[in-house]
Amino acid sequence: MSLLEGEREAIIKHVDEILKNYRNDRENLIPILQETQERLGYLPGLAMELISKEINVPAVDVFSLATFYNQFRLNPPGKHQIKVCMGTACYMVGGQIALESFERRLNIKEGETTPDRNFSLERVACVGCCSIAPVVVVDEVIEGKVTPTRVDGLMLSLETEIAREQKEAEATEKRQEKGV
């Protein structure tokens, strides 16, 4: 996915700040990547290159770590993150059905982000709420006993929220134009 306007500068600034806090040691590589992802939401190629130079570890090694561990993502997260639990208990009572409903609704596959970057869809291993399976985590809020109908409901409310925000943003823009 290509970088948005101003994203390049933001990446350089954040990575610089993070690297200042760590000793220049390979043992710190995973914590550095974790903090980078925490701040930027994902690991852009540029960030990994910068880190590799600073820590003096070949870029391919940094990339291999980023792809080996499940925690790291190479795609930017959507504005709204949807995670479908695929632990045993959820799988058995319809986790797959919930995942497919989201895939159908969003027209993307798991692990992807919609082109407008509004939504990203992931499958996660057990979130530890097996007694209310199947579980979906939408923007850190846990939803239990999810059915396709509930998926529709969740998506409708998120889409309404986005539409409202857009409208407000447009209105503010217009006001500002008038003010000028």
Added chain:
Amino acid sequence: MGAASTDFYENLKLKAIEKMDALKQKPLVLIGMATCGKAAGAVKISETFKKEIKNKGLDAQVIEVGCMGYCYAEPLAIIAKPGFPPLCYGHLDEDLVKRLVEDFLVNDDPCYEFAMVAIEPNEIFPTFTDFPRGAYEQKIILEHCGFIDPEDIDHYIAKEGYAALAKVLTMPPEEVLAEIKAANLRGRGGAGFPAGSKWETSWRQKESIKFVICNADEGDPGAFMDRSILESNPHQVIEGLIICAYAVGAVKGYFYIRAEYPQAIRTVKIALQQAREKGLLGNSILGSSFAFDIEVFQGSGAFVCGEASALVNSMEGKMGIPEPRPPRLAVSGFRGKPTVLNNVKTFCYVPLIIRNGADWFKSIGTPGSPGTAVFTLVGKVANPGVVEVPMGTTLRQLIYDVGEGIPAEKQFKAVQIGGPSGGCLPESSLDVPIDFDSLKEAGAMMGSGGLVVLDEDDCMVGIARYFLEFTQKESCGKCTFCRLGTKHMLDMLNNITAGKEKDLGVLDKLQELAEDISLGSLCNLGKTAPNPVLTTLRYFRDEYEAHITEGRCPALMCKDLIVYFIAPEKCSKLCNVCVGSCPVEAIYTRDDGLKAINQEKCVKCNNCLKACPPQYNAVIKLSPPEKLKERESE
């Protein structure tokens, strides 16, 4: 130095008890706020309690505790009001909270009709031990979970916490080792290796720098005991880790916690800081000359990192790939130094063994596997939760007495034990006692403690496929058999569940390949990956055969082998619920008013089956799909 550390500790304990006594003078509300509780809505419940108490101007305190293990009744709260037995209330909602505040906290009516159980023995209300579950459960490491504030070290100290550490500091390390060895404490990570021998090997190494690591990289899907313990009673684990460090002579310890457990990481960090402030960690522990500190390392989510050498590699900033052994970690581990690595639960037992003695520990459980077993009991069971039973309890007791059986009058089919490395055991194996050796004999494995109950609606081929898909994804790729063999097995299973496999010979191939993978893999991930397939082949071969020869899924679960159908004799013409429930508009009304499904549009999402009102139950699943023609022509 011995006497000094005892005095130091007695002083800490005295202050903690004073603080707790003062706290008990007013009404207390304890709310279960571990991740599972929060998921069930405990945050809202806590806010409502605080708001209502403030509105009424009461002098009562709300304390956020960890997990009590009664997942089915979340959100949960305990109300302890002086003059009444402490009572536990489950299935809370805002209205019930308001009523409890008004009736109980203000007006002295405990609303017994809503109370689940009393926490302490009393004359009025039954306690946990009066229920079947209580008769089988024996909580020793979970004893305080959910009843103490995990973010206040004094709660733990007041319950004899860190007394074992004070005692250990007066003993030579050899004696500590001897006690752990005498207790025959076996590692709770899954394999059951004796912790005492591991510690002793490390102790024998003549190195000045040694490490101890607590493995909290709990990766089994469907298991969350370790998270629950870390979020509910972190100090018990910390105390065990410090005692281990003292016994082997380690200078530094680590918690390896997976990053998916943010609350556990936060709770442990707070606990470590409080332990430092109290002089229980740092340069002079309890005023003695013993120096030791602990850090938290966040695991990045790789199942294979539960394997000791892979875990150490990942801590060194490399990919988590296992190494051949020997040398064992206890000889050469993290940074090439002797390292003891044990599971969260293993460390939990340590303070208890030191305090009560090895003989006490051996009096619980079986001679070969002393102590208790902690499980997350989930799946098709009436009362899921985190349970602790003595080793030797049978699976039947665990499922039917502790978990109270299968809900909705369904038939028990199998129990999956040990996660992706374990196996599925059928009804005939239910009398197998739970201990490391008996389970291995039955083809499953203790694992770290996930226990999933399956009923007649679960397809055993599908379950085997699910676990194999998991291990196949998580294979680190080092050994060819594990990397390619699991992929090939998964392809075979995918074909079977999709109805594309018509030759029964594939089952022998599966069996052969599974055995080869076990032999040809270096670490336990590969060695045990075929277990779910092997056990289902052994106990549920008929289901595999039905898929292959008849194209039929007996449990009606494999999507490619079923169709949805609306039975005309059951359908009420006047109801439109199914039409509205379909996300792809596949259901339509026929000219005669009955509903029908357009099979070409249907995505088999199961929504209409759930939506159809129970008085009709007209939506049914048919397998094999050819049955549809028969039904349609009727």
